[in-house]
Amino acid sequence: MTYTPLIPSSGVAGWNFLQSTYDRQYDAFVKSGSLKNDSEYFAENIGGVTSSEDLLNDRRLLQVAVKAFGLEEEINYRALLQRALNEGTSASDALANTMNDERYVEFSNAFGFGPGQSPMTSDSKAMQAVIDKFQSASFEEAVGEVDETMRTALFAKRAMIEVFGEPDEDDVSQLSVKERALREFDLSMKEINGKGDDVPGVTSVEDQWQDIVQRDTLREFFDTTLRIPAGAAGLEEDERIQLYRERAQVVFGTDDPTVFFSGENKGIIVSAFKTRATVDGDDVAEIAKIAKLSEHILDQMVSRDAALNEEWDFISRQEPLAEFMKVALELPDDIATRNTSDAMRIYREKAIEVFGTDDPNIFASAANLDATLNTYRENAAEAGMRSSEISGNLRTVETILKFSFGKEDAVDGGDTDAADTAAVDAGWYSIMGQTGVPRFLNTALDVSSGLEPGETFEALTVEEQLAIYKEKAVEIFGTDDLKELTGPYQMGAVSEAYRTNAEAAGESEFFITYYSQIAERELDILFQSDETDAEKEFEEALEKLRTMNDEDDGPSANSQWYTIMGQQAMTEFMQVALGLPKEVGQMDIDQAVGVYRRKAEQVLGTDKPSEFISRDKMDELVNMYLTRSQMNNISSGYSSGSAALMMLRS
Incomplete structure (x- = not known):
């Protein structure tokens, strides 16, 4: 049974769904029904083909070959196909070159039966490329049976990449001056700041409670466990958080979720909730569900902090390590008298600042231990400690760190x-x-x-x-x-x-x-609340500093448009996407190119088709095409059958 692509709606929403599920749907499609059988048959038998005659005599192989290049409507024109294959593409008067149709050139080159060429049928990589094109064309056809505009959009995206190549993330030559400036500025900032953005910070008690009050189940859990009055629901969020923290301090002896929900304490907390909920007369099944959900959520919320706090608690109780950290991290003199929760946060915040991580298993690893010890050595020397004392302390600490840490990352246990x-x-x-x-x-x-x-x-x-x-x-x-x-x-x-x-x-x-x-x-x-508009704000701020304009490559951009306008389906796609009237197609080609370039610059910020495939412009272009097609109740300017045929011929 052949897989039918799923597109739940038309327009941009349908396109976004198709793109987000494309890999999965495409994979299901190519593994289903006759398509899978045809692909496997081609892969198994094409290697035995040594001439155009062999290919033409096996209709099953030929069906895959012609469809891969959009020539399936020509499958019965045996003489035409044989001439295209046998004459190759090296001579200017070869049939493929005189057809004014790039499909025949690609078809002929793919199999290499022309003069001076070597047959490509034994090249498994080249033949896999033919299979891939066959499967892509088949999938686009199946999408078209569900929604013709989606097929046009898929074709346009594939055609743009085939014509102009895959976008190179490291190639800045096709970026505008503004985009290059932004990229260079961003890279410079990363070099200056290092990898600090990738280092997880220490979650504050305030932030943890902020997360708690945003989750209905956790609010209900703590409302019951801490005996929070119903009237608290009317408080402002910061006032409510303060109330939770005050009650937690009274009931648990600490307002730090990392401490009161650590492995050794969470059983007591969950039991307290169940007891008080039962006394309140709540449904038994509901009590169990809330307890289970709360436990799962809180475990994940505090797991990293709890695991690292245990590591730092061990350090603080080992006198040589505690003294070592006090010097290396330049800790406050009263660190030993601070309550456990505050002390652990100070240790970890200072470790991130000095070592770049608050995980002892990382800064005490074989790769980082020397640098960690050297930090202590430098600070101790500046503080006036004797060399013999420094060396003695380092030997002791090195032994303890090697024995106790450096085995695996405490954050996730190495998994x-x-x-x-x-x-x-x-x-x-x-x-x-x-x-x-x-x-x-x-x-x-x-x-x-x-x-x-x-x-x-x-x-x-x-x-x-x-x-x-x-x-x-x-x-x-x-x-x-x-x-x-x-x-x-x-x-x-x-x-x-x-x-x-x-x-x-x-x-x-x-x-x-x-x-x-x-x-x-x-x-x-x-x-998504932690996702900010910082990047947008950064670009807007930087834009105020930029007065440079993009350079105009003139003929280069024109030649790209000529390439597109040589394919009617692509021309129609651009016309709809850019909102141009059909009359543009009746203009002189140079005038039409000028219209397309002006409109593209206005809409997309660039008039060069090669830039459409970079960044998000291709998706923007497809979205405009789909939106306008939906608004105008058109597919591609032709009947469904004509549109499909036109795409295949392009």
Whole structure:
């Protein structure tokens, strides 16, 4: 059975969904039905083809070959295809060169049967390229059967890359002067600042409580455990956080979540919640669910801080290490008398400042230990300590550090994949206890499909719900990471999926809009609030300092437009995307190029097609094409059949 591409809506939302799930859908498509069989047959048998006659006599091979180059409508014109293959492309009067159709040139070159050429059929890499083109063309055709505008957009994106090449992230030659200036300025700042942005900071108590009050389940957990009065819901957020901290200090003896929810204490805290919730008469199943969710969320929230605090607590209790750190990190004289929570934060903040990390397993590793010891040596010498005393202390400390640390990263125990999975899971646990989000995501992901008769999603355990959420998210959107799923690129597709499923279930427009707004706001707070507009603000500020204009390459840009206008489907795509009238096509070609260049400069900020494939301009161009196509209720300016044929001939 052949896989049918899934495009839940038209226009930009549908395109974003198709792009975000492209790899998964394309992979499912090429592995399905006759396409998989045809691809495998071609790969297994093309190596035995030594002449054009061999290729033409095996129709199954030929079908793959011609479709790869958009020539499937010519499959019955045997003589034409044989001449194109046998005459090659080296002579100016060879058929492929006289057809004024680049498809024939590519077709002939791909197999190498022309004069002076060597057959390419035994080159597995070259033949795999033919298979890839065949599969891409087939997928675009299948997309076109669902939505013709999407097919045109896919074709345009592929054609632009084929004509102008893949964008080179390191090549700045096609960037504007402004973009180059921004890039160079950013690189310079990174060199000046080093890799400080990549170093995780120490989470403050205030920030941890800020995270807690944004999660409905955790608020309910602490409202019950700390006996927070109902009237507190009306307080401003900073006042509410202060109340939580004061009550935690009284009940737990500390307001630091890293301390009171550490491995040795969290059992007591969870038990306290269950006891007080039971006394309040809460439902037993609901109590268990809130306790389980809260434990999962808090574990992830404090895990890094708790693990490192244990390491630093060990250091603070080993007199040689404590004295070593006091000198190396230039700690305050009263560090030993500070309460544990404050002392651990001071240790870690100073370690990040001096060593670049607050993880002893990193700064005491074989690669970094000498530098760590040297820091102490320099500070001790400046403080006037004797050389013999410094050397003696270093020998002792070196032995302890080598024995105690440097084995693995304490942050994730050396298992990065496990840490990433835990972070993803924590995100899902967070939304499972929210007010508006579950209804939104349950509908968008259609979580009830596939359940046994009589079984409900709400009745499943937390772990079972998590597994379904992640499986459905990957299946539909290609990722189970809520930070990606709720980002600006994917959120539109998620909202569109919710709307589609809610409408199908008979939900009213009012409630669809209502729950969408609630969910999008909550998801943004939970997963995107740490994303700022710093980059945009930086570019706007820097723009005020820039007065340079991009240089005009003139003929180079014109030649690029001539290449595009030699392909009618590409010309039509550009015309719609840039919002130009059809009459442009009736102009003299030089006049038309001038119109296209002016409009592209106005809309995209550049008139050079080679720059369309760089950065986000290609997506911007496709989005404009899809939007205008949808608004004008057109596909590509032709009937569906004509548009498809025109793309294949381009």
